Amino acid sequence: SQKIEQNSEALNIQEGKTATLTCNYTNYSPAYLQWYRQDPGRGPVFLLLIRENEKEKRKERLKVTFDTTLKQSLFHITASQPADSATYLCALDHSGGYQKVTFGTGTKLQVIP
Amino acid sequence: DVKVTQSSRYLVKRTGEKVFLECVQDMDHENMFWYRQDPGLGLRLIYFSYDVKMKEKGDIPEGYSVSREKKERFSLILESASTNQTSMYLCASSTVRLVPEQYFGPGTRLTVT
Numbered sequence: 001s002q003k004i005e006q007n008s009e010a011l012n013i014q015e016g017k018t019a020t021l022t023c024n025y026t027n028y029s030p031a032y033l034q035w036y037r038q039d040p041g042r043g044p045v046f047l048l049l050i051r052e053n054e055k056e057k058r059k060e061r062l063k064v065t066f067d068t069t070l071k072q073s074l075f076h077i078t079a080s081q082p083a084d085s086a087t088y089l090c091a092l093d094h095s096g097g098y099q100k101v102t103f104g105t106g107t108k109l110q111v112i113p
Numbered sequence: 114d115v116k117v118t119q120s121s122r123y124l125v126k127r128t129g130e131k132v133f134l135e136c137v138q139d140m141d142h143e144n145m146f147w148y149r150q151d152p153g154l155g156l157r158l159i160y161f162s163y164d165v166k167m168k169e170k171g172d173i174p175e176g177y178s179v180s181r182e183k184k185e186r187f188s189l190i191l192e193s194a195s196t197n198q199t200s201m202y203l204c205a206s207s208t209v210r211l212v213p214e215q216y217f218g219p220g221t222r223l224t225v226t
Contacts, residue, residue, distance in 0.1 A: 008153075032213070034213075034214065034215075036215075041220070042219060042220070043117075043203050043205070043217030043218055043219055043220050044156070044203075044215075044217050045217070046214035046215060046216070049212055049213070049214060089155070089156070091215075093213070099144050099207050099209070099213040099215070100146075100158065100161055100169070100171070101215070102158070102172075103148075103155050103156040103157075104155060105153065105154065105155035106155060
């Protein structure tokens with residue numbers, strides 16, 4: 001069966017360090033993978049998209065990698081700040097163009113001052 | 114800025130009631146989505162629509178129906194609310210013209226008693 005796995009446990013890191021979140025998937029061949037941020041009581045907010053033919057994408061302090069052989073994406077936040085504390089969701093497209101994605105359950109990141 | 118609005122932030126309904134959740138987007142997006150979010154289960158797609166009057170079932174359509182009579186508006190209908198439909202409901206929209214990111218509304222916390 002198809003599955004998307006993110007660390008279900010919260011990730012606690014010290015301010016200034018790099019946070020690395022993992023998204024693993026099985027039985028998907030996604031055209032692209034997205035990362036979203038969700039704060040408590042709010043809808044998710046889009047951060048980055050990486051396509052199947054891309055290895056790495058960067059945006060300011062954010063970096064995403066995509067390894068279709070390992071079926072894994074890594075999401076990095078460098079020089080983390082307490083304001084980065086949130087839940088981060090990965091999402092895979094599997095609809096061949098209709099933008100229908102499946103979300104992982106998310107990893108809660110806590111950046112400690 | 115894209116704006117997705119939902120008719121209510123909080124809603125309390127009784128078992129057996131018919132419930133309407135409304136979503137409106139102001140960016141002329143083709144695609145609209147309804148999700149529910151539950152602890153430990155993440156975001157799950159109920160229905161999506163890629164055009165006016167067009168709809169496709171998502172992963173958990175049972176007990177729900179949708180309506181899209183105008184491009185900007187997508188309604189989720191609970192024909193006969195049940196307690197297991199107590200959840201956070203999130204609406205999203207996206208366009209096929211640009212990066213396929215989804216823009217989410219603030220969510221409706223529905224409680225069925």
